[in-house]
Amino acid sequence: MTILTFSARQGDEENSLKKAAKPAQSPSHQSNKRRYITLRCSLIFIFLVLCLLALCQAFNLNIINSVHDILSFVRVKPKEAKETPGQVENKKVPLPKLQLEKNPKENKKFFQNYPEAYVMKGISQKYDRIIAIGDLHGDLRQFRKILSLCGVVDKNLRRWITNRTILVQTGDIFDRGSQSVEILEYFWDLRHQLQADPELSEHNLILHTLGNHEHLKYHYVNDNELYKRGGEEGWKNILSLSHNVGYFLRQTPIARIVESSLFVHAGIHPEISLLREKYSPDNNVLLLTGENGPIWTRYFESKFYTERMVEDISDLSETNKKSVSNEEYMCQLVEQTVQKLGVSRMIIGHNPQSDGKVNVRCNGQLISIDVGISAFYGNNLGAIEIDLKTDNIPKKKKITALKTDKSKKKTPQKNLNKISQQN
Numbered sequence: 551m552t553i554l555t556f557s558a559r560q561g562d563e564e565n566s567l568k569k570a571a572k573p574a575q576s577p578s579h580q581s582n583k584r585r586y587i588t589l590r591c592s593l594i595f596i597f598l599v600l601c602l603l604a605l606c607q608a609f610n611l612n613i614i615n616s617v618h619d620i621l622s623f624v625r626v627k628p629k630e631a632k633e634t635p636g637q638v639e640n641k642k643v644p645l646p647k648l649q650l651e652k653n654p655k656e657n658k659k660f661f662q663n664y665p666e667a668y669v670m671k672g673i674s675q676k677y678d679r680i681i682a683i684g685d686l687h688g689d690l691r692q693f694r695k696i697l698s699l700c701g702v703v704d705k706n707l708r709r710w711i712t713n714r715t716i717l718v719q720t721g722d723i724f725d726r727g728s729q730s731v732e733i734l735e736y737f738w739d740l741r742h743q744l745q746a747d748p749e750l751s752e753h754n755l756i757l758h759t760l761g762n763h764e765h766l767k768y769h770y771v772n773d774n775e776l777y778k779r780g781g782e783e784g785w786k787n788i789l790s791l792s793h794n795v796g797y798f799l800r801q802t803p804i805a806r807i808v809e810s811s812l813f814v815h816a817g818i819h820p821e822i823s824l825l826r827e828k829y830s831p832d833n834n835v836l837l838l839t840g841e842n843g844p845i846w847t848r849y850f851e852s853k854f855y856t857e858r859m860v861e862d863i864s865d866l867s868e869t870n871k872k873s874v875s876n877e878e879y880m881c882q883l884v885e886q887t888v889q890k891l892g893v894s895r896m897i898i899g900h901n902p903q904s905d906g907k908v909n910v911r912c913n914g915q916l917i918s919i920d921v922g923i924s925a926f927y928g929n930n931l932g933a934i935e936i937d938l939k940t941d942n943i944p945k946k947k948k949i950t951a952l953k954t955d956k957s958k959k960k961t962p963q964k965n966l967n968k969i970s971q972q973n
């Protein structure tokens with residue numbers, strides 16, 4: 551077989567030589583020699599380029615990623631997006647193999663209505679802090695920047711460098727910007743780094759909660775991203791159960807409690823019975839679609855209160871209608887929620903903060919962390935850091951600790967400002 555191939559090739563070469571033959575030819579062995587030298591130079595050149603790439607990889611330089619960024623930026627042409635979807639990249643996106651979170655301590659469910667909500671408690675032996683970041687909306691560059699500012703990744707924006715840290719993202723990775731899938735891939739790359747290093751995996755965690763823009767029923771996606779990922783069909787495939795992205799979204803919980811903090815995209819209304827809706831994994835649709843549900847509600851941003859919501863407030867405070875402001879009413883709700891769930895605070899994204907900063911409201915019981923990180927919402931950089939050591943002291947000790955050392959109480963808030971001011 552090999553001989554056949556070889557002779558066929560030789561024949562081809564002879565043919566092409568004959569075709570190329572010209573009357574005024576230089577001595578054939580000299581031209582062969584020249585060809586040989588050119589070939590050798592090319593090989594050496596290719597070898598050097600490969601060496602350079604290998605070196606970059608070894609030193610974690612970001613060249614390949616930047617090239618990728620530039621390429622995807624150049625490739626995307628918004629105007630063509632609707633005319634020829636799927637022409638450019640109509641193939642399955644190679645995603646890294648995803649491993650599900652298997653933390654036994656996480657599997658204590660709260661709320662029967664919300665089967666995908668988890669509680670983690672008693673973990674301050676393992677972790678020192680929580681870093682929580684809000685809505686990312688398809689902006690990979692800003693996401694990397696915020697991670698680097700929080701000291702989670704190195705200055706090349708690649709390697710996980712912190713320790714004893716829980717990183718929480720509160721949803722809305724998708725839509726608005728065009729790199730939602732890239733952001734997920736980046737998260738998975740970080741997860742793989744943790745999994746690969748026993749010293750890190752034991753003391754670091756990456757957690758997600760679902761945002762309304764990840765709602766499978768609505769397929770929220772930026773036009774450029776849709777185009778890049780093969781149009782409607784390609785996107786449908788990406789969101790399907792058989793794809794890593796679709797699979798990931800289906801196992802992302804609605805809410806999490808980590809020690810004394812509740813993380814949820816939009817907020818949990820204390821009247822949980824009003825929010826009771828069905829969860830149906832079978833038809834691949836999360837039916838948490840209610841406008842007051844935990845990934846949608848605007849009850850936890852008083853400036854977004856609609857007339858109807860204000861009417862509700864008036865109904866509820868019938869005895870003294872005008873004395874309750876929207877903000878006060880909101881804080882009453884928050885108070886009820888945190889009491890019901892036995893937490894000290896609720897941390898939400900979802901509502902872009904007009905000052906581009908993390909805002910602590912309702913005596914620290916409500917923290918809004920959607921600072922508008924993405925370019926679409928203003929390129930603001932802000933996140934929250936919670937010190938688990940000072941927050942997770944058994945109740946009696948906590949009271950003493952607060953009395954003797956008031957500065958400790960404020961530690962999380964100080965960190966907060968430090969980070970959110972870096973914009």
Ligand SMILES: *[C@@H]1O[C@H](CO)[C@@H](O)[C@H](O)[C@H]1NC(C)=O
Binds near residue numbers: 714749750753
């Ligand atoms: C992370 O912290 C743990 C516990 O303190 C320690 O055992 C481990 O060596 C640290 N890992 C790294 C990479 O520093």
